[in-house]
Amino acid sequence: MTPLPNPVDESRRSPLRWLADPFAATGRRAINWVNNLGASTIFLFLGFLRIFRSRQIMKVLEQLYLIGAGSVPIIVLVGLFTGMVLGLQSYHALVKFGSQGALGTLVALSLIRELGPVLTAIMITARAGSAITAEIGSQRISEQIDALGTMRIDPLRYLISPRIAASVISFPLLTAIFDVVGIIGGYISGVVLLGVNAGTYLYRVESSVDMKDVTDGFIKAMVFAVIVTTVCCYQGYFAHMRTDSYGARAIGRSTTAAVVISCVLILIADYVVTSLLI
Amino acid sequence: MATPLIEFKDVSKRFNGKTVLERVNLQIYEGEVTTIIGLSGTGKTVLLKHIIGLHKPDEGTILFRGQPLDRIRRGDLPMSYMFQGNALFDSMTVFENIALPLQETTNLGHDEIRRRVMTRIEQMELADAVHKYPSEISGGMQKRVALARALVTDPQIVLFDEPTTGQDPVRKNAILGMIAQYQRSFGFTAILVSHEIPDVYFISNRILALYGKSIVFQGTPEEFEEFDHPFKEEVVNSLEGLQRELTGLHSRRQFKLRYQGQLRGGALGDAYAVAVFSLDGLDAVAGHLGHDAAQEALRSLGIFLGKHFGAVGGFSTRRSMNEYVTVLPSTDRAEAEGILGEYIRDFQGQEQAILDIWASAQRHSGTELCVELTLLAGLAQGRPDEDIDGVIESARRDRRVISRIRCINQGEGT
Structure with missing residues (x-):
């Protein structure tokens, strides 16, 4: 009896294959990445166009409540402690140069230009972005999105557009809250706890921040809103297309992927936008 | 077309x-x-x-x-x-x-x-x-x-x-x-x-x-x-x-196979009788008391037919939504009339069972509307050399009312 050949006989593989495999895998990943980038851009474009269709106002308001109002407590908490830590660390650095009077400038500019938009976006990704992916993914797996199609309801209009609109509105507002609470946090640690002059702190905040800093921060927040919503909605909407898992596990993996990709893209976009605005 | x-x-x-x-x-x-x-x-x-x-x-x-x-x-x-x-x-x-x-x-x-x-x-x-x-x-x-x-x-x-x-x-x-x-x-x-x-x-x-x-x-x-x-x-x-889940009766195909088997084996005798039963008013029952009540009525009738005629060697099938057909081997029309008479007497108890289902449906739906269900039956005699579909059609034409089940409010019946 002739033994059956081993379908994957590792010992007989050409040494060149061992060399080529990593490149092939990288190539496949790159092609897949470019495909997803293109698909998600089209997805965003189509979703954005549908914001302006009829019957959208109530859905946008509902999403504003879920994404925006629902995130206020966590943004306040994170903003407060970020400001306090920033005040604490900056005070000890500045005091070495006798420049503790510049604490207000450092705290305010750091928060308004960088930390506010970035940390707000990351916190919303963790809180609302993951929920968006899980909810849409669950609707996809249980055929609810197909059901919308059979009812002649455009799923992009019904599910995606209100979330994009709500995010673009709520990210800058939440960033503003984060900035203000962060400056208050810096005041608590710098003025109340470490004894920096209150008038100096507030004067430095007021005099060093100009309108461009605020608008640049808001531009970043809006860019992050588009990135986070697109990534999270896209991952949920196409959860059924995953090749590595199915069903509930696919929703879990999509949610993880959405949060990780969003956070990485927020940081990359932060650098790109800063370099363009500066 | x-x-x-x-x-x-x-x-x-x-x-x-x-x-x-x-x-x-x-x-x-x-x-x-x-x-x-x-x-x-x-x-x-x-x-x-x-x-x-x-x-x-x-x-x-x-x-x-x-x-x-x-x-x-x-x-x-x-x-x-x-x-x-x-x-x-x-x-x-x-x-x-x-x-x-x-x-x-x-x-x-x-x-x-x-x-x-x-x-x-x-x-x-x-x-x-x-x-x-x-x-x-x-x-x-x-x-x-x-x-x-x-x-x-x-x-x-x-x-x-x-x-x-x-x-x-x-x-x-x-x-x-x-x-x-x-x-x-x-x-x-x-x-x-x-x-x-x-x-x-x-x-x-x-x-x-x-x-x-x-x-x-x-x-x-x-x-x-x-x-x-x-x-x-x-x-x-x-x-x-x-x-068998709903009525406990043969499917049409199984009914046909059994008929042909008995025909070939001579078990149908020189003559056999065919009875056709139908329930009128099912739509009204479904409309007023719910589809479950209508199906319960059909199920009860089917089970009762199977029990009653099965005991004397007959076999039945559901022909359409509200129609049943029973074949009684080696039975002429006169004997079949007698068996049908007994069936009608036995059916009195079954009427009460159906009324109970309606009463329950009425309570569930909160309606006090009353609906009438009419049971019709027809008989025909067939011979082994005759096409059974023709005999069934004769029995269908012979149908007459054998029972009316009419609810009065909350399950009282006549």
């Missing part, structure tokens, strides 16, 4: 290199109930999803009123689809689920939407579940919510993907009865995928048999009885075990 409403021409579909449909050709006509039957995993749902546009064929063409389906905007297709898993929105209440297509696709006012939704809710006996979420109601109720949602926009075509899956026998037949009743009332074209052989025969105008990735039969249920193909052995036999 008229232009088909939907026509598949050499449609093929593959998923990941695996062929699911291969050169499928079929026609579906307007105003009919068409049922697609076949074993699980043979592509029935895929076929249905091609009609609604959720799948596109890899090869071939699908025509809608003679126009290629891919050239018609999905919004212009007057179709609804009832999913096998219901696909209800789990974060919405029953009311919101049913109202959704009206809110999103029409310009109707709030009051009009509420009126239409509540009408469907009452028709589907869902009044108790209006404000509940899908996870808080039974599987049967979820099916009815999905059916209500599919019908609330008054579509011209409704596609049902295994509408009776996971239901008990009474509920299965109640859902099929509901589909048949609404199809008659609203005149939509119904396309079903179902395993419920032979129950779907009673409501279907046409049967399509999917076997080996292709359609191997298209025709009426009567023509399907004569269809000679491995499909019958492999598919129908494997599914027909379900036939």
